[in-house]
Amino acid sequence: MSPRHTVKLTAHFERDLVAIEAFLVQARASGDALDLATFEALAKPTIDGPVRQFSSVEPGLFEHIDGLYSGLPRPGKKGEAA
Numbered sequence: 001m002s003p004r005h006t007v008k009l010t011a012h013f014e015r016d017l018v019a020i021e022a023f024l025v026q027a028r029a030s031g032d033a034l035d036l037a038t039f040e041a042l043a044k045p046t047i048d049g050p051v052r053q054f055s056s057v058e059p060g061l062f063e064h065i066d067g068l069y070s071g072l073p074r075p076g077k078k079g080e081a082a
Contacts (some may be wrong), residue, residue, distance in 0.1 A: 028055045
C-alpha cells in the first residue's frame with residue numbers, strides 16, 4: 001500500500017472514531033438503562049417507533065435473552081448449522 005493510501009485510510013478511520021465517540025457520548029448522556037422490562041416493551045412489533053439509545057444495560061440481560069432464543073433455529077445456509 002502506498003503512503004498516500006495509508007494517509008487516506010488513516011484519515012477515514014480517524015473520522016469514524018470521532019463519530020463513534022460522539023455517538024457513545026450521546027448514548028451515555030441519555031440516562032436510560034436497558035433492562036428486561038424495557039427490552040420486553042421494545043420487542044413488541046411497532047411501526048415507526050423512535051430510535052432509542054441506552055446509557056447502560058442490565059447485567060445478565062444479554063445472557064437472559066440468548067437463553068430465550070437459543071433453542072430456535074438460527075439463520076444460515078440450508079442444511080448448515082448456525
